[in-house]
Amino acid sequence: MSTVLLLSTxxxxxxxxxxxxxxxxxxxxxxxxxxxxxLPALIEGADIAVVRLLGGKRAWEDGLAALKTAxxxxxxxxGEAVPDAELMAESSVPAGVVAEALRYLVEGGPxxxxxxxxxxxxxxxxxxxxxxxxxxxxxxxxxxxxxxxEGRPTVGVLFYRAHELSGNTAFVDTLCDAIEAxxxxxxxxxxxxxxxxxxxxxxxxxxxDALVATVxxxxxxxxxxxxxxxxxxxxxxGALADLDVPVLQGLCLTSSRAxxxxxxxxxxxxxxxxxxxxxxxxxxxxxxxxxxxxxxxDDVPVYVA
Numbered sequence: 001m002s003t004v005l006l007l008s009t010x011x012x013x014x015x016x017x018x019x020x021x022x023x024x025x026x027x028x029x030x031x032x033x034x035x036x037x038x039l040p041a042l043i044e045g046a047d048i049a050v051v052r053l054l055g056g057k058r059a060w061e062d063g064l065a066a067l068k069t070a071x072x073x074x075x076x077x078x079g080e081a082v083p084d085a086e087l088m089a090e091s092s093v094p095a096g097v098v099a100e101a102l103r104y105l106v107e108g109g110p111x112x113x114x115x116x117x118x119x120x121x122x123x124x125x126x127x128x129x130x131x132x133x134x135x136x137x138x139x140x141x142x143x144x145x146x147x148x149x150e151g152r153p154t155v156g157v158l159f160y161r162a163h164e165l166s167g168n169t170a171f172v173d174t175l176c177d178a179i180e181a182x183x184x185x186x187x188x189x190x191x192x193x194x195x196x197x198x199x200x201x202x203x204x205x206x207x208x209d210a211l212v213a214t215v216x217x218x219x220x221x222x223x224x225x226x227x228x229x230x231x232x233x234x235x236x237x238g239a240l241a242d243l244d245v246p247v248l249q250g251l252c253l254t255s256s257r258a259x260x261x262x263x264x265x266x267x268x269x270x271x272x273x274x275x276x277x278x279x280x281x282x283x284x285x286x287x288x289x290x291x292x293x294x295x296x297x298d299d300v301p302v303y304v305a
Contacts (some may be wrong), residue, residue, distance in 0.1 A: 001022070001023065001024045001049060001117065001118075001121065002024065002047040002117070002120070002121040002127060002129075003024045003025075003026060003045060003047050003048075004023070004024065004025050004026070004046070004047065004048055004049075004050060004116075004117045004120060004121075005025075005026045005027075005028075005042055005043065005046035005048070005050070005072070006025050006027050006028075006049075006050045006052075007027075007028050007029070007030050007033065007042075007049065007050070007052070007063070007109065008024070008027075008029065008030075008050075008051070008052040008053075008105075009029060009030055009031055009052065009053055009054040009055070009059070009079060010052060010054065010079060010162070011029060011168075011293075011300055011301055011302075012108070012162035012165070012166040012168060013052060013108070013113075013166075014027040014029065014114045014161060014165035014298070014300045015167060015168050015296075015300055015302070016108055016110050016112075016166040016167075017110075017111055017113045017192070018081065018297070018298060018300065019110040019113075019166070020110045020111075020113035020114040020117065020257055020299060021110065021114060023114045023116075023117035023118070024103045024115050024117065025117065026042055026046055027200075027298055027300065028042055028299070029300070030051065030053060030059070030060045030063055032299065033063070035062045035066055035142075035304045036064050039063060039066050039067075040066075043066075043067065043070045043072055045181045047073075047075070047121075047125055048072065048074070048075070048120050048121075048124055048125065048167065049067055049072050049074045049075070050073070050074075050075045050077070050105075050116075051063070051064065051067070051074065051076050051077065051087075051099060051119070052077040052078070052079060052105060053076075053077070053078060053079060053084075053087065053246050054078075054079030055079065056078055056084055056086060056087060057076075057084075057086050057087055061294050064076065064090065067095055068092075073092050073093055073124050073125075074090075074091055074092045074093070075093055075097065075098050075101045075120065076088065076091045076098070077098065077101065077102050077105065078091050079232040081102075081106045083098065083099050083102055088250040089172045093123075093124050097120070097123050097124060100119065100123075100133075100134070101116060101119070101120065103115035103133075103134040104119065104134045106134075107134045107135060107136060107137045107159070108137060108162055108165040108166070109164075109165035109166070109211075110166075110167075111135060112134055112135055112137070112285055115131050115132050115133075115134070115135075115194055116134075118130060118131035118154040119131040136145070137161075137165060138189065138191070139161065139192050139197075139198060139201075140160075140161065140189065140190060140191040140197065140200070140201040140204070140272070141160075141189070141190060142187065142188065142189055142197065142204065143164055143169060143172060143188040143189070143190055144173070144188065145170060146176060146180070146185070146186050146187070146188070146220060147180075147185070148185045148187075149185060152184055153184045153185070153209040153210070154182060154184065154185040154186075154187050154207055154208045154209050155179045155185070155186055155187065155198065155205070155209065155210050155211070156187040156188075156189055156205055156208030156210070156211040156212070157175055157176055157179070157186060157187065157188045157189065157211075157212050157214070157216045157250070158189050158190075158191065158205070158211055158212070158214065158215050159172050159188065159189075159190050159215060160190065160191070160192070160214070160215055161190045161191055161192040162192075162262050163190065163245045164190040164304070165260060168302055168303055170303065170304065170305070171190075171252065171290075171291040171303040171304060171305040173188075173290060174305035175250065175290060175291075175305060176188050176211065182285045187204075187207060187208055189201070189204055189205060191215060193215070194215055194238060194240060195238070199237070199239075199240075202239045202240070202242070202243065205240075205243060206243055208243075209244060209245055210245050210246045210247075210248065211240075211243075211245060211246070211247045211248065212249075212250040212287075213247055213249055213250065213279075213284065214249075214250045214251075214252050214277065214291070216274055216275070216279065237281075237283065240268060240282070241282075241283065246285060247282070247283070247284045247285065248276060248285045248286075249276070249279040249286050249287060250278070250287060250289050250290055250291070250293070251267075251271070251275045251286075251287060251288060251289040251290065251291070252275070252289075252290070252291040252292075252303060253267065253268075253271050253289045253291065253292050253293065254268060254270060254271055254293055255268055255271070255277075255292065255293060256292050256293060256294055256295075257292040257294070257304070260289060260292060266289075267289075269290060288303055291303045291304065291305050292304055
């Protein structure tokens with residue numbers, strides 16, 4: 001099996017790769033990899049590199065230049081579900097290979113990451129491993145099996161599908177345990193996005209008397225357009241509001257608990273914007289941080305409640 005270097009700004013990609021059986025991955029997050037000190041060791045001995053960048057080419061220009069200098073075959077991808085034309089053009093493999101590699105990552109999960117390694121090994125390095133095409137994963141669903149006691153209120157916990165597929169769910173389990181300990185039924189539900197979501201997701205959420213959401217706002221990212229002369233429909237919280245239940249924003253911080261505890265500001269500017277200010281436009285009730293990013297194996301952070 002060829003060695004694949006996967007560098008992604010999405011830690012859930014890295015967690016899925018780490019759990020991919022039968023695949024030989026080296027993993028790292030470009031935001032935490034020192035280009036001069038650490039990247040050469042990651043490249044050494046790798047057969048192909050896959051880089052997925054939220055923010056596009058300009059988010060990691062020095063690293064991309066170092067990969068090009070090393071002469072390793074590269075698959076360059078954006079952080080969205082559609083190909084990034086600029087990164088695709090910078091890739092050293094055919095555009096069709098780049099587009100198919102993105103499909104494996106968008107579907108996610110350890111099984112798809114195993115097949116991604118096989119696919120790249122065969123199509124780029126011509127090794128004859130054999131692979132299957134990306135397997136469609138559920139867009140939403142219930143996490144695990146929890147008891148539902150008649151007469152108790154039900155509290156839904158809404159979290160990202162990427163965490164379900166990568167196994168990064170301990171923070172959800174801890175919150176659900178606490179909900180049950182306080183006399184309610186816990187209903188943990190995962191989804192990819194609230195924008196344009198399947199009606200089945202809202203049917204599922206309709207079983208809840210209240211929701212704790214860790215998925216970010218259903219509206220857009222330009223809240224000012226809703227009240228400053230823009231399109232009246234520019235900020236639409238969609239079917240979530242139609243459930244007519246309290247929606248609480250559960251804060252999953254991008255920092256460690258120690259960093260939060262020691263900081264006078266408490267929240268980073270990104271957390272304050274994405275998890276407090278923007279969700280308020282959806283009418284969510286802002287709560288408190290209950291989950292933090294802590295260092296896990298291979299220097300890949302995991303969510304810890």
